[in-house]
Amino acid sequence: MTPRDWELLSSWVDGALTPDEARAVEQRLSTDRDFALAAARLGSLETAARALGPTAADVATWTSTASTVVAGGLSLWWLLGPLALVLAAGAVVATRTSTATEGPATSALTGQREPRGPAPHDMERSPNGGPMPDASFAAQTLLLTLLTAGADAGPTEAPFTADAGAFVDDAGTRPILLQVDERMLLHGNDWEPGPVCETSVRVDRLPGRQRMVTGRGLGRCRLRAARDGGSRTLELHVVDQPSAERTLELVVDGATTIVRVPGLVRFSIGAPTVVAVERKTPSRLGLQGARAGTTTLEAWFADGTHRKWPILVKPAELEGPSIALKVKVPKVLSLEATSELRVDDPSVVEVKPLGKSVLLTGLKGGRAVLEAVQGAKTKRFVLEVLAPQTRNELFARAQGAPPLADFPEVLRLRVGAVTVIRSGPLTSFSVAGGWLEAVRSEDGQLLAITASRPLESHLFVQRDDGTLLWIPVVADR
Amino acid sequence: MDVELVRQAQTRDRRAQARLLRDVGPLLAALVRRLGIGGEGADQLQSVTLHLLAVLDRFDPAGPAKFTTWLTTVVTRFLLMERRKHRPETIPLDDRPLVASTPDPSEHAEGQSLEVLLERALTQLPAGQRRAFVLASMQGLELTAVAELEEVPVGTIKSRLARARMALAISLGPALDRPQSGGVP
Numbered sequence: 272m273t274p275r276d277w278e279l280l281s282s283w284v285d286g287a288l289t290p291d292e293a294r295a296v297e298q299r300l301s302t303d304r305d306f307a308l309a310a311a312r313l314g315s316l317e318t319a320a321r322a323l324g325p326t327a328a329d330v331a332t333w334t335s336t337a338s339t340v341v342a343g344g345l346s347l348w349w350l351l352g353p354l355a356l357v358l359a360a361g362a363v364v365a366t367r368t369s370t371a372t373e374g375p376a377t378s379a380l381t382g383q384r385e386p387r388g389p390a391p392h393d394m395e396r397s398p399n400g401g402p403m404p405d406a407s408f409a410a411q412t413l414l415l416t417l418l419t420a421g422a423d424a425g426p427t428e429a430p431f432t433a434d435a436g437a438f439v440d441d442a443g444t445r446p447i448l449l450q451v452d453e454r455m456l457l458h459g460n461d462w463e464p465g466p467v468c469e470t471s472v473r474v475d476r477l478p479g480r481q482r483m484v485t486g487r488g489l490g491r492c493r494l495r496a497a498r499d500g501g502s503r504t505l506e507l508h509v510v511d512q513p514s515a516e517r518t519l520e521l522v523v524d525g526a527t528t529i530v531r532v533p534g535l536v537r538f539s540i541g542a543p544t545v546v547a548v549e550r551k552t553p554s555r556l557g558l559q560g561a562r563a564g565t566t567t568l569e570a571w572f573a574d575g576t577h578r579k580w581p582i583l584v585k586p587a588e589l590e591g592p593s594i595a596l597k598v599k600v601p602k603v604l605s606l607e608a609t610s611e612l613r614v615d616d617p618s619v620v621e622v623k624p625l626g627k628s629v630l631l632t633g634l635k636g637g638r639a640v641l642e643a644v645q646g647a648k649t650k651r652f653v654l655e656v657l658a659p660q661t662r663n664e665l666f667a668r669a670q671g672a673p674p675l676a677d678f679p680e681v682l683r684l685r686v687g688a689v690t691v692i693r694s695g696p697l698t699s700f701s702v703a704g705g706w707l708e709a710v711r712s713e714d715g716q717l718l719a720i721t722a723s724r725p726l727e728s729h730l731f732v733q734r735d736d737g738t739l740l741w742i743p744v745v746a747d748r
Numbered sequence: 749m750d751v752e753l754v755r756q757a758q759t760r761d762r763r764a765q766a767r768l769l770r771d772v773g774p775l776l777a778a779l780v781r782r783l784g785i786g787g788e789g790a791d792q793l794q795s796v797t798l799h800l801l802a803v804l805d806r807f808d809p810a811g812p813a814k815f816t817t818w819l820t821t822v823v824t825r826f827l828l829m830e831r832r833k834h835r836p837e838t839i840p841l842d843d844r845p846l847v848a849s850t851p852d853p854s855e856h857a858e859g860q861s862l863e864v865l866l867e868r869a870l871t872q873l874p875a876g877q878r879r880a881f882v883l884a885s886m887q888g889l890e891l892t893a894v895a896e897l898e899e900v901p902v903g904t905i906k907s908r909l910a911r912a913r914m915a916l917a918i919s920l921g922p923a924l925d926r927p928q929s930g931g932v933p
Binding site for chain 2: 272274277278280281282284285287308309311312313315316317319320321322323324325326329330
């Protein structure tokens with residue numbers, strides 16, 4: 272059997288031969304024993320190959336890892352990698368489905384048994400009587416994908432819509448997994464573990480392009496992911512089981528707040544028109560503000576206790592991001608479904624509607640507020656126009672510039688202001704993030720650095736003597 | 749695959765998406781294991797899953813393609829893109845020996861199912877040949893579709909497939925000669 276013979280048989284198996292070629296092969300099959308044996312083996316091989324689906328190991332890989340990790344705690348994340356949360360959807364659903372039909376549900380999140388009492392609201396079952404899978408809850412981990420503005424999107428700002436429903440537990444039992452772009456910068460910290468987004472969450476780097484967000488303390492914050500062309504904001508809530516005394520504050524149409532209620536038998540909401548309550552899992556309720564007002568959430572538990580939580584729903588105040596502009600350099604802002612645009616100081620910025628976008632052009636250095644009316648809501652953007660400065664102007668205050676050695680821990684900047692530091696002879700320098708700019712004076716002794724928005728980033732400096740400096744930069748208003 | 753479930757998942761119904769992932773998860777895991785880049789299976793499986801959800805809208809439930817066929821194509825294309833980003837070597841894979849220098853499989857064939865032997869033999873194939881065999885023979889993709897995915901002429905795929913079959917037929921020879929009813933439990 273030559274390679275050519277195998278190629279002929281392979282084509283014959285695929286039915287890719289002409290009728291004449293096929294007849295020739297079939298004639299040879301009746302006379303050439305080796306050829307016939309090879310054909311028979313190919314036939315068996317094809318049959319076996321078609322029957323070869325996912326193996327038991329594939330099924331186990333898909334279904335078992337998530338529940339193990341969820342029950343096992345944070346440390347297993349590092350052992351088992353980022354697979355767990357993605358698999359949570361399938362696995363937790365499977366777990367929920369099977370346990371709900373077999374008896375008292377065991378929460379994969381807390382390990383607590385949650386008896387299914389004969390309550391007026393039988394929370395363990397869906398309206399059609401079947402088991403209530405945990406799909407919507409688990410699937411959130413899959414869907415929190417931060418997408419960036421495309422590389423060809425030019426200066427277009429990505430629409431800043433907070434992904435509702437993003438939450439993490441303060442204990443880190445339900446972290447959020449983010450799929451990020453390699454060039455994306457998370458709030459200037461560039462994947463380093465550490466405080467991000469105030470102090471309520473931290474971002475850890477997982478293998479590949481995965482990042483994991485875990486809670487550090489109770490609160491809410493916005494995690495910003497930025498790259499050249501724009502940025503995205505993800506609203507995060509770090510929540511715990513609320514105390515009976517604490518008022519839950521929600522925002523109309525804001526992110527869903529998840530409260531943990533292990534052992535919940537039934538609940539009642541005073542004013543369903545103010546707050547929409549959805550049972551996400553047997554041990555969690557999702558609350559979303561429907562209209563401004565106050566109401567009370569009451570819950571009855573399996574151990575006979577009864578608790579109340581006052582709820583305050585505030586009107587929506589959509590605060591858009593600060594947008595940095597340069598004089599005479601237009602920038603496009605995507606604004607869909609906007610019926611009216613208002614700018615408080617037209618002398619600072621020119622605003623021109625362009626279909627579903629708005630063309631913003633800085634006219635002079637300064638600050639203006641742009642309000643975009645979108646239905647019943649108004650989104651507000653702060654526009655900061657940076658006045659052009661020549662290199663000489665940048666270094667005009669160089670005489671009193673402090674040396675770089677004075678910033679051993681952190682370099683603090685004021686947004687829009689230029690800070691000049693005496694760097695000494697440098698081989699190279701760079702800054703992390705698109706909102707921070709640095710320029711060196713012609714004599715190479717001074718470094719001017721400016722931030723166009725509040726940020727945390729880093730200044731990297733390589734001195735002529737070969738030493739590397741990595742200086743954290745914090746810009747505030 | 750339940751087409752209605754796919755339709756629901758396309759509406760971003762998270763429950764439907766989760767059920768769909770539960771159904772196709774093992775297939776995704778198998779494809780990643782057989783076609784992916786070695787050593788990054790968990791990462792790839794996650795990336796593939798997220799990618800699948802991102803492009804789910806592009807599947808036409810009323811179209812001629814089966815969902816699993818479409819899924820195979822999408823996953824393969826994604827893995828190939830990933831592979832190109834992380835191309836670890838510059839020598840053509842098909843220049844490797846057709847049959848790996850492993851001990852004679854017939855020595856180990858006794859008592860082992862053909863599936864197990866075939867899975868093991870697949871791992872010994874050069875990557876290009878393995879993908880051609882997995883996609884054409886196992887997943888049932890047309891040769892033209894495989895060629896389009898691999899961005900090579902159909903003739904190249906035919907050649908890779910023939911080499912893969914030859915290597916597998918030789919290495920699995922005795923096992924393939926067994927009666928299928930007894931050899932495949």
